[in-house]
Amino acid sequence: MIVADKKPIEEIIDMVKGYHKILIVGCNECVTVCEAGGKKEVGVLASALRMYFMNEGEKIEVDEITLERQCDHEYLEEIRNSIDQYDAVVSLACGVGVQFMAEKYFGTPVYPGVNTCFMGVTEERGVWSERCQGCGQCILDKTAGICPISRCAKRLLNGPCGGSTQGKCEISKDLDCAWQLIIDRLKELDRLDEYEEIAPIKDWSTERAGGPRKVVREDVRQ
Amino acid sequence: MRLRYPDTIRIIRVPCTGKVDLIHILRAFEKGADGVYIVGCMEGDCRFDNGNLRARKRVEQAQAILDKVGVGGERVKMFNLSSGEGPRFAEYAVEMTEKIEEMGPNPIKIAMQKAA
Numbered sequence: 001m002i003v004a005d006k007k008p009i010e011e012i013i014d015m016v017k018g019y020h021k022i023l024i025v026g027c028n029e030c031v032t033v034c035e036a037g038g039k040k041e042v043g044v045l046a047s048a049l050r051m052y053f054m055n056e057g058e059k060i061e062v063d064e065i066t067l068e069r070q071c072d073h074e075y076l077e078e079i080r081n082s083i084d085q086y087d088a089v090v091s092l093a094c095g096v097g098v099q100f101m102a103e104k105y106f107g108t109p110v111y112p113g114v115n116t117c118f119m120g121v122t123e124e125r126g127v128w129s130e131r132c133q134g135c136g137q138c139i140l141d142k143t144a145g146i147c148p149i150s151r152c153a154k155r156l157l158n159g160p161c162g163g164s165t166q167g168k169c170e171i172s173k174d175l176d177c178a179w180q181l182i183i184d185r186l187k188e189l190d191r192l193d194e195y196e197e198i199a200p201i202k203d204w205s206t207e208r209a210g211g212p213r214k215v216v217r218e219d220v221r222q
Numbered sequence: 223m224r225l226r227y228p229d230t231i232r233i234i235r236v237p238c239t240g241k242v243d244l245i246h247i248l249r250a251f252e253k254g255a256d257g258v259y260i261v262g263c264m265e266g267d268c269r270f271d272n273g274n275l276r277a278r279k280r281v282e283q284a285q286a287i288l289d290k291v292g293v294g295g296e297r298v299k300m301f302n303l304s305s306g307e308g309p310r311f312a313e314y315a316v317e318m319t320e321k322i323e324e325m326g327p328n329p330i331k332i333a334m335q336k337a338a
Contacts, residue, residue: 008290009287009290009291010290040243040244040245043245044244044245044248044287047245047248047249047252048248048287048290048291049291050252051248051251051252051288051291051292051293051330052290052291052292054330054333054334054337055291055292055293055329055330055333056292057333057336057337059337
């Protein structure tokens with residue numbers, strides 16, 4: 001899932017200052033799971049904003065809605081008939097949702113309510129960590145299902161480097177060396193001979209370095 | 223045991239303090255409550271394992287938010303006691319009431335009255 005973190009309330013207060021009627025839009029997908037932008041967080045933010053502005057003596061109306069997703073047309077369309085009554089929208093979706101909303105409702109200011117962080121997993125409640133950088137050329141088949149692009153600080157394809165000590169990365173004692181994990185798992189799978197194969201230079205043009213990306217699937221396109 | 227405690231307190235019964243969500247606490251203040259306190263079982267003695275620990279986290283979250291919106295995080299507090307501690311329940315009620323009286327009314331309530 002896409003992992004996001006909450007934005008400090010004071011930052012959101014600064015964004016919406018001066019508006020009289022705002023809509024806070026949550027997203028039922030990834031940001032709900034990582035407890036940053038779901039229905040509950042929408043309610044909490046709306047309540048906090050109402051209290052802040054009431055306390056400041058400013059009249060502001062804060063409405064709440066949570067859409068199934070904000071990265072698909074059909075769900076964003078659900079607010080088409082009501083969007084014009086708002087001076088601004090705070091979207092608690094990831095950066096994708098915020099942008100899609102802004103594209104769709106060109107005349108309405110849309111503000112981000114979360115900081116979008118990475119694609120990752122829930123290690124335990126309250127702890128999320130990165131697993132994928134969307135490089136566009138998956139090599140997990142060769143690395144025992146552990147991604148050196150997202151989990152190695154140097155994104156090494158032929159690791160580990162000299163900074164690996166007792167299974168930890170030199171940038172942090174709390175960070176596992178991805179290549180140690182890869183070697184351990186290859187050993188477990190009795191595939192350690194694959195480790196001897198030198199990985200060729202990766203084609204990074206499919207990664208973000210090649211500019212904004214797009215997937216076009218003519219087989220499903222209408 | 224006919225214990226007395228301040229009659230300004232409204233008790234809301236929940237099956238476990240783990241049922242109390244952050245939004246419930248915030249809504250109480252939004253509606254004008256001067257203070258909110260959660261009374262849960264002793265830590266480690268939750269019948270549902272960690273309901274009171276969850277409540278404590280939510281109280282801490284509420285405190286942080288209330289500080290940021292100018293209401294005051296000290297208006298919300300978590301207490302723990304066992305079901306046999308009636309006198310302590312009354313003590314906590316007095317303690318919280320005195321604390322809130324010292325702080326004065328919820329500024330949201332005053333702002334709402336002004337706006338009306």
